[in-house]
Amino acid sequence: MADSEPVVVVADLVPLPGKEDAVEAALRRAVAATHEQDAGCELYAAHRSRTGFVVIEKWSSAEDLQKHGGGAAFAALSAELDGLLAESIEVSLLQPLPAGDGELGAL
Template identity: 35%
Template sequence: MSPAEGRWDDVRAALGKAIEQTHAQEPRVLRYAMHQGPDRLVMIEKYADEAALEAHTKSPALLELMGVLDGALSAPMDVQVLTPVPAGDPAKGEI
């Protein structure tokens, strides 16, 4: 996601809060981590299964986050659901 000018701190803070809530309240969310590039923030997420992803989409943390992000981004979010293609060392070849 690309925060709008002047909204970086707001977006990072909102994501940080959502991360804390998700880690505390959703044990089937295996990874939920924010990464920053020069012009965007990226969330890396991993779920135990499809049901865990579905539950997360209805979680209070995500619903609150979406409210904060409304109007705070310079472009629509680019959400991609990917399937791992493990290779090499299983401990290193998949997130």
């Protein structure tokens, strides 16, 4: 994956039983903070899933993603999630493979 290509990230978060509301609140704050603070963020959206939550992210480059990982918004989220998750966050880095319609075929 070249540094200047967009990077898509999917992060799965599984809350401890009874901690779903706290995780949701932390994610809502993190989404807003990331949108405001992190350059290169093209998409940062949280969703409910069958097992908890999924965050789908799109960064303009690997460098922008790396800066996000060292930034204030991510640090605050990590601190808030301490003790709320049943397992480590599962993170998948995806490289877009656009096809078909330019807008429909890529995230």
